[in-house]
Amino acid sequence: MVRQSNYQKIYDVVRQIPRGKVATYGQVAQLAGLGGHARMVGYALHNLPENSGIPWQRVINAKGQISFPPDSAHWNLQRALLEAEGIRFDEDDKISLACYRWEV
């Protein structure tokens, strides 16, 4: 067996997120077999370089919002990327729950 690192598994799951959809850290963690350890997902993505080809922008927190602090460069970047993919943001910067539903 491959005994792939959990990080690799996370990246694989994130890569499966279709364009125009998003997933929560908990969802990714569960699909990656990590159970409910969403923090690890965040850590993995934090270690992720921008040119790795991973759609990290499609991963958000359970509140349906971007986990970055507002006014942050990363926050604006992620929001711009999601909007460019057709993701609609609520007035509270929340994403429609329908976008969480994605299947491979």
Next chain:
DNA sequence: CTCGTGACGGTAT
């Protein structure tokens, strides 16, 4: 080897 922090989630108050 030990301590503290972190792109979070769930439960309790």
Next chain:
DNA sequence: TATACCGCCACGA
């Protein structure tokens, strides 16, 4: 219904 706190694993110093 909203806010606060704790717990989990991994990694850096």
